[in-house]
Amino acid sequence: MKRVLTGIKSTGQPHLGNYLGAMRPAIQMTKKLDQQESYLFIPDYHSLISVHDGNELRQSNYMVAATWIACGLDPDKTVVYRQSDVPEIFELNWILSCFTPKGFMNRAHAYKARLQDNEEQGRSDLDTGVSMGLYNYPVLMAADILLFSADEVPVGEDQVQHIEFARDIAQKFNHAYGDILKLPKPVISLAKTIPGLDGRKMSKSYNNHIPVFAPEKKLRKLVMKIKTDSSAPEDPKDPSQSTIFDLFKEFSSKDEQLDLAKRYETGIGWGEAKQALFEKMNEELAPKREVYEVTMADIDALEKVLAAGAEKARVVARKLLGEVRSAIGV
Ligand code: TRP
Secondary structure: OEEEEEEOOOOOOOEHHHHHHHHHHHHHHHOOOOOEEEEEEEOHHHHOOOOOOHHHHHHHHHHHHHHHHHOOOOOOOOEEEEHHHOOHHHHHHHHHHOOOOHHHHHOOHHHHHHHHHHHHOOOOOOOOOOOHHHHHHHHHHHHHHHOOOOOEEEEOHHHHHHHHHHHHHHHHHHHHHOOOOOOOEEEEOOOOOOEOOOOOEOOHHHOOOOEOOOOHHHHHHHHHOOOOOOOOOOOOOOHHHOHHHHHHHHHOOHHHHHHHHHHHHHOOOHHHHHHHHHHHHHHHHHHHHHHHHHHHOOHHHHHHHHHHHHHHHHHHHHHHHHHHHHHHOO
């Protein structure tokens, strides 16, 4: 049976972009139980690179875990854990760093983007704002993946280079010690771009986001804020140019989409289109919102779920780390 593993970073309260782009597909992935074993974790030590507020990191982790549970993740069937609860990852991280050419990291997209930004800002030190954590990010990610001998890693396009690094690092290690680390395959299935209130990519930094579990009233209010043009209700409208329609597609069946598309052609007021979107959205989110709220109200129970997941992960982790340690001679 193949093993599929992915990590989803916590970034505070999840918004619809996180939900539709990464979380919902990741939960769907965990449901193919007859074909695969699934590992889903929160890479909180990756978040530590940018989040330097203990409470914020802790809360963010809870919010992601609670969102997964609200979306129907079954912790008895999927191995679900916080990265920081699995110390074996960090031991492997060091070991792998000794097999990682520094030049790999110099080529990492995220690091290069920082250098370029510093250059554009006219800073004399191009490494301004680059911590060793940021620089080593791909090695830690390789450890996340290789420790569990993952066959496939579903990610967004922007993460493919990281999976390639993991493969390259594994090959360097295996070259010295034999076939101990499994080479993972990237599967590009996560992180499609979801438009926000102003039509740009939904993102907290643009402040155009809709929190997934905003209370119903607030959700409706935000949907009503989606930017539209000034066309009159009777004017024909193009669904392919409409943020409302793009979001509607995420929550509706093909028939419902055809139906709304027809109304776009024959004339529909933007307020009506928004109401249709809100209703479909709320239909999917309302029951999940309830589970989310119940889960967030009992952090002790949530901690237990995460602890049980970490224990399962560590059984697998210890075994591989044991083989690695023995191979390297410690
Ligand atoms: N870097 C990934 C992201 O930003 C998150 C991540 C960390 C991850 N470790 C991973 C994803 C291991 C897949 C496998 O989205």
